[in-house]
Amino acid sequence: MESQKKYKPEFSVEFFPPKTEEGKIKLRKTREKLAKLKPAYISVTFGAGGSTQQGTFNTIKEIKESGIDAVPHLSCVGQTKEQILQTLQRYIDIDIN
Numbered sequence: 001m002e003s004q005k006k007y008k009p010e011f012s013v014e015f016f017p018p019k020t021e022e023g024k025i026k027l028r029k030t031r032e033k034l035a036k037l038k039p040a041y042i043s044v045t046f047g048a049g050g051s052t053q054q055g056t057f058n059t060i061k062e063i064k065e066s067g068i069d070a071v072p073h074l075s076c077v078g079q080t081k082e083q084i085l086q087t088l089q090r091y092i093d094i095d096i097n
Helices: 021-035 053-065 081-093
Strands: 012-015 041-044 070-072
Touching: 012 021, 021 053, 041 053, 053 070, 053 081
Parallel strands: 012 041, 041 070
Antiparallel strands: none
């Protein structure tokens, strides 16, 4: 009889970067509550065409600094190869890799 591998289920949560100070506070509180459930990571998306990339970066940085693995969504739409490499380097610089 072939042995069956058992996998521990994992989950992640995804946030949209907040646009206001009030949104940042709400997101922080929500993140703290969800962190108790021990997600594998938290991902952060961005607006159409990458319109909130700086907000994504700031949110990812804060999540990482809180001790939770964080994963950014990246957009290559309307960006040069150099811009994409710069974005990737910014994440590498804060230990997102």
